Amino acid sequence: MPTLDICFSPDLLPLYDLRGRIAVVVDILRATSSIVTALAQGVAHLVPVETLAECRALAADNYLTAAERDGVQAEGVDLGNSPFGYLDGAVPVQGRNVAITTTNGTRAMHLSRAADEVVVGAFLNLGAVADFLRQQGRDVIVVCAGWKGHFCLEDTLFGGALAALLAPDFDVTSSDATLAALDLWEKASPDVAAYLLKSAHVRRLNRLEAHKDMEFCVRQDEYNLVPVWREGKIVKL
């Protein structure tokens, strides 16, 4: 039976052998939610880069640039880290490519490179990711982007929600991290937004940008697509 483990921080990834596994990278607030939204809105592909300089450099290749640092849009780029940047029409995104860098999300992706496949997960595409993983039947590790290496509730809840969907066909009991995430999900699932209002990260986001981002990012199955990171590009499967 394939296993589902959860890594609570990119800083703990050295403990895991990613080979042979599918890594589901999750940064609910907001990188992976935005990536899913971008592809749903017709973005052709995204390139996750680690630095602002790399991000800006890709503008020369006709990329839209999306960058956030410490929760706010970086200077001189087209988009921030809000999924609404791909929805509000202020910047037309259909058919465009996007270079994206965020505080936590892109770092988590780059550190997950050793996995057989890197999938982008969010509540927005939770069901689609679960279906894909079930189809693949391989060991899964959910890589929580966290906040600057720290444990985050919202990414953990995604891990719990995914484990709940994949049990009992996946082993979700051999990892204490997965067991904890399942219990937290059980507690939070009746009203995820209300639960997350107490989280440190959400309160940080509240200060920095509208609360509506969070409410959007916890919607489940808004989009039926699975983004994968292949040959440097995040594309719809």
Next chain:
Amino acid sequence: MPTLDICFSPDLLPLYDLRGRIAVVVDILRATSSIVTALAQGVAHLVPVETLAECRALAADNYLTAAERDGVQAEGVDLGNSPFGYLDGAVPVQGRNVAITTTNGTRAMHLSRAADEVVVGAFLNLGAVADFLRQQGRDVIVVCAGWKGHFCLEDTLFGGALAALLAPDFDVTSSDATLAALDLWEKASPDVAAYLLKSAHVRRLNRLEAHKDMEFCVRQDEYNLVPVWREGKIVKL
């Protein structure tokens, strides 16, 4: 208001500035439970060492040696990692000094050295630790020993139990880790042993040694003492 944060793995300690904080190191199964028990049974002091070689070397200075690797007693030492080693009388411990090394616990202690004070916490002395911290009124970080760097339920539950005792005089809501631990503790507290039976670590321990260790290690307030690590020695405060 002083804060209470929880570090889920020694591998995440580089994220924290320990200066000015009290570190409560916890390895419920079983290092810190055994240390608390040892001091309660009249051990004069313990020296946590990182390697088996250092541990054995201290035998020449009339130390009792306690060592465990991967859950079982190491070769050629006096004691393993079970608190019952200090209780069953097979090895008289009253007035003795003990050199101790374990898979996770002593490593967590050594990595916590930068803190203003390193306190040894366990369910067995939960109330005493809480009283001490309340008295001190300084920022607290609970350092979970985990299992080879991985998140562990039992150490997290201790963090949640401590946070529940110290709220509302300590800020227990600014850290997602503390919030998660509180929720897990709320779920587990009616029957901690039953809750932990599902944990990966406990099942590992079950295979390796008697289940009775776990049941003992989750008893609360069995001992009213606070071990601190000062000048290389763990002593009763």
